[in-house]
Amino acid sequence: MANEELAALRVAITETDNELLSIIAKRQQLTNQVAETKIKHQIQVRDQAREEQLLIRLIKKGQEIGLDPHFVTKLFHVIIEDSVLNQQSLLAQRANPDASLPINRVAFLGEKGSYSYLATQKYFARRSGKLVEMGCKSFADIIATVESSEADFAVLPIENTSSGSINEVYDQLQHTRLSIVGELTHEINHALLVHQDVEVGKIKTLYAHPQVFAQCSHFLAELGNVEVKPCDSTSAAMLIVNELKSPEVAAIGSEGGGKLHGLRAIQSKLANQKENHSRFIVVARNPIKVPLQVPxxxxxxxxxxxxxxxxxxxxxxxxxxxxxxxxxxxxxxxxxxxxxxxxxxxxxxxxxxxxxxxxxxxxxxxxxxxxxxxxxxxxxxxxxxxxxxxxxxx
The missing domain is CATH 3.30.70.260 (ACT domain)
Known part of the structure; x- marks a missing residue:
């Protein structure tokens, strides 16, 4: 009897979730119409006075029907952020019609599962056109791939809140003909990835990108006598651990990236700073025009x-x-x-x-x-x- 009641409730929740998705999709369509109006009348994308009034009204309405104000605030911060980014993307596309491609060939560091791969997925999810991923072994290779027209864009990490600036990328920018056309910030959650469950103390060798080792230096110090082996990317580290299939080796990278390579996380949040983010830039052969309505x-x-x-x-x-x-x-x-x-x-x-x-x-x-x-x-x-x-x- 209890199982039947639970199953019925789950069906009702699923139906409600589907209704929520439809409502969110309708809201996105309306915000796209707002963007069209702003393009027509040269209105700024953000109106924070209007956003504040909206949040106050929604928080009060939420309280009336029993919803926690913090939950309502957090929910609509995400919705407003998505609306702003979608409007900015639409305005940018209208200002740069020649930059909209049916296929976006994007070069990045590593292969599937690297942080640069995840950042690429995140950035181009809002862009029209099919995404073609082009993993590279070094920052110099990434730049060369775009300069030679083999790729249309490149995604490059430029700085991290824990380890600071990535000097090699700055040095590449000093000599390239490419232009920065975008940026994004991506949360970095370093996890200890293994092929099979094992106690942390039994791990003898760690694979990761040098930047990752720098960002997790406190964790490495706690491990003690563990050999660290630098790799070209976090995805390369994951591939090695997957191939070795040894209980004595591990990689450090994202949990989501590890799953793509058959690895599981046995410990997470390894970075020195728990709020760990990387800023990435997007470069292309030609500069873009940014509408004045867009920050x-x-x-x-x-x-x-x-x-x-x-x-x-x-x-x-x-x-x-x-x-x-x-x-x-x-x-x-x-x-x-x-x-x-x-x-x-x-x-x-x-x-x-x-x-x-x-x-x-x-x-x-x-x-x-x-x-x-x-x-x-x-x-x-x-x-x-x-x-x-x-x-x-x-």
Whole structure:
């Protein structure tokens, strides 16, 4: 009797879930119509005052029908983020009709299961066209694959919240003709992956990408006498463990990626920082145009003259034009001892007046200057509401 009641309830839940999916799909269709209106009337994608009012109303409505305010807030943060990203994607496609391809050939580090593979899947899920995955063994190979027109795009990790900047990618950007056309942030959850269940203390050899070892240094220190063997990618590490089928070897990578290679996770969240994220950039042979309604980021590189305060003077140009800098990275210039190339990320669109003014000034005062790309900001900050504004009268 109990099993029959449970089965009936599960059928009802399944029907309700299907209704929820249909309603969410209908909402997405409506937000696409909103995007069309914004394109027509040159309206900004985000209206955070409107988002705040929406959240307050929904939280109060949720309280009236017995829903937890935190649950409602979390749910609609996800829905609003999805709506914003879909609208930005539609606007970008309309502004760059020649960039929409029936097939997107994308180069990335490693094979199926690598973090770059997962980031590629995430980014191109919102883009039209069939995705063709092209795994590569090195960052240089990735760049070369796009430069030679074998691939249309490349997805490259640029920095991590735990291990910092990925210098090899910055060095590749210094010499490539490619342009940055997009970015995304992807959560990194390192797990200990094995072919068969085993106690952690019995593992003698670990395989992973060098960046992964750097991000999990505290965990490695706790393991003690374990041999670490660097691999070209996390997916390469998984392949080795799958082939060896030994209880004494393990890989470090994503749990989802491990499943693609027949591995299981026996421990997770291994990174030094529990909130571990990597930022990836997307590059292509040609730059894109970012509509002014879409929040944009611009990346540039420059080398300043060898005089005291030259870098400060260059950065002051940004401040004078009201442009926020989000990243400053320096890398040595090959063949020029003690000279550095500076990579700068700023919030702004190269089509905007203040940005154009700042770029003109920087070109005139630096030894070398180049815009690597202007692209949509993919990080959607959640709209906050005050607790007092959500309280309902009793």
């Amino acid at each position: 944009a980021k611009t990346t540039m590189i420059m080398s300043t003259v060898q005089t005291p305060g030259a870098l400060v003077d260059a950065l002051t140009v940004l401040k004078e034009n009201g442009i926020a800098m989000t990243k400053l990275e320096s890398r040595p210039i090959n063949g020029n001892p003690w000279e550095e190339m500076f990579y700068v990320d700023v919030e702004g669109n190269i089509e905007d007046g203040p940005m154009q003014k700042a770029l003109d000034a920087l070109r005139s005062m630096t030894r070398y200057f180049k815009v690597l790309g202007c692209y949509p900001v993919e990080e959607v900050s959640p709209t906050r509401v005050s607790v007092a504004s959500t309280l309902t009268d009793k």
